[in-house]
Amino acid sequence: MYRFKSLLSVAALLSMAGCALLQPGPNYAELVKQMMDGSFRKEGIANTDRLIQDQANAACSEAQGANPPDAVVEAIQQAALKSVRMPSDGKFTGDWREGEKLAQNGRGMTWTDKTALPKDNGGNCLNCHQVTKEELSYGTLGPSLYHYGKDRGVLDPESPEARPIVEYTWTKIYNAKAYNACSGMPRFGHAGLLDEQQMKHLMALLLDPKSPVNR
Amino acid sequence: MLKTLSLLAMAVLSTAAFAQQKSAADGIAEYRAMLADGNPAELFEARGEDLWKKKRGPKNASLEQCDLGKGPGVVKGAFVELPRWFADTSKVQDLESRLLTCMETLQGLDAKAIAATPFGKGEQVGMEGLTAWISAESKGMRFNLPQSHTQEKVTYELGKRTFFYRAGPYDFSCASCHAQAGKRIRLQDLPELTKNPGDGVGFAAWPAYRVSSGEMWSMQRRLNDCYRQQRFPYPGYASDVTVALGVYMGVNAKGAQSVAPALKR
Numbered sequence: 001m002y003r004f005k006s007l008l009s010v011a012a013l014l015s016m017a018g019c020a021l022l023q024p025g026p027n028y029a030e031l032v033k034q035m036m037d038g039s040f041r042k043e044g045i046a047n048t049d050r051l052i053q054d055q056a057n058a059a060c061s062e063a064q065g066a067n068p069p070d071a072v073v074e075a076i077q078q079a080a081l082k083s084v085r086m087p088s089d090g091k092f093t094g095d096w097r098e099g100e101k102l103a104q105n106g107r108g109m110t111w112t113d114k115t116a117l118p119k120d121n122g123g124n125c126l127n128c129h130q131v132t133k134e135e136l137s138y139g140t141l142g143p144s145l146y147h148y149g150k151d152r153g154v155l156d157p158e159s160p161e162a163r164p165i166v167e168y169t170w171t172k173i174y175n176a177k178a179y180n181a182c183s184g185m186p187r188f189g190h191a192g193l194l195d196e197q198q199m200k201h202l203m204a205l206l207l208d209p210k211s212p213v214n215r
Numbered sequence: 216m217l218k219t220l221s222l223l224a225m226a227v228l229s230t231a232a233f234a235q236q237k238s239a240a241d242g243i244a245e246y247r248a249m250l251a252d253g254n255p256a257e258l259f260e261a262r263g264e265d266l267w268k269k270k271r272g273p274k275n276a277s278l279e280q281c282d283l284g285k286g287p288g289v290v291k292g293a294f295v296e297l298p299r300w301f302a303d304t305s306k307v308q309d310l311e312s313r314l315l316t317c318m319e320t321l322q323g324l325d326a327k328a329i330a331a332t333p334f335g336k337g338e339q340v341g342m343e344g345l346t347a348w349i350s351a352e353s354k355g356m357r358f359n360l361p362q363s364h365t366q367e368k369v370t371y372e373l374g375k376r377t378f379f380y381r382a383g384p385y386d387f388s389c390a391s392c393h394a395q396a397g398k399r400i401r402l403q404d405l406p407e408l409t410k411n412p413g414d415g416v417g418f419a420a421w422p423a424y425r426v427s428s429g430e431m432w433s434m435q436r437r438l439n440d441c442y443r444q445q446r447f448p449y450p451g452y453a454s455d456v457t458v459a460l461g462v463y464m465g466v467n468a469k470g471a472q473s474v475a476p477a478l479k480r
Contacts, residue, residue, distance in 0.1 A: 046446070
């Protein structure tokens, strides 16, 4: 939305008034909110309610790349941990072949995508992670996941011995903020980006000894 | 001719990038060398210069008296000092929001309607040429945005907060991809925009001719597609958020040499 009465001039006036009265500077939090509301519009499936921040996004934005205060970090992680729902049938892994397709698929949730349904979303894994040895077109924003299960000694992901690392991995995919308040990774389960079956396929990709991740 | 060039470039780049024998950056460098005597951006520049000088609109006037920050009609060097504060509008404006002002005040065109026009259509085609030519007039010069006006400083702060603003279904901000050095998405290198990322990188590389689509992308269009991939709603053309980001990136890029209009995959 193009507007001639700009917020930016309001910002300057407030800031000058602030100096004159020897008060603290502009209320940036409020100015940013007004600027966001005035600058974006709905397009396709991307509604303006996407601009609303939950506690985690607000705190991590405010920290500008650093960590929020310890108590805030703890609260974010606890809330994230509570949000995680383990698989309804108690089985954690699906088909690694399907998982690999999802890992390759970087689509979903943009204003040019038709729906916001999990079936139309990819896992976006390769945008940020190395996943297999063969696929060289991978991003480097996240750590390499090559040999993820192998390095953690997972021989059978459905066995009791593997349970701790399996639950950790499920939690990480479901809501990465459970272990890292300002993690850069989307919250695939919590945000409804992928359904349970799709997350199981990604689990298989990471943990199945037959998956190319572990070969 | 553009189409042929695009196809040729696609062939070079797909061999280079997708066969993964070379990095995407190597492929681009190779393609640039091949086109040393004819960057397709020059066609857009020529179109833009003509449009700048052409009398049109209800007032039948050219843009030759437009003040881009260095006085009416001064184009050389203007690009590397934008966005900046303008007294007549009492606003911080980037190149494109300033052009809208000039088109409205000098030519009598409807700035709101132009801002609402989709990229690549109608008056926005003219914008591609104008931004290409105006940026080319500062090619090789170094970014040096003014920060003396209070409003310029406030806008920098707002841009910084915008840069780190996480939201949307993926929880992404600009910083998700552009706050570290040497990172990439798939094979695409990502500029670090919290500081000067170097000559001709990031803010100093747009507008750019995109070989993959055969299109000239301005900074507004670049930011628009960033927000699409960030899974945000649609940022208005020349909206406050986009101008604030321009100030943040531009001030951070102080001293970087502009190569715009650049050549991109």
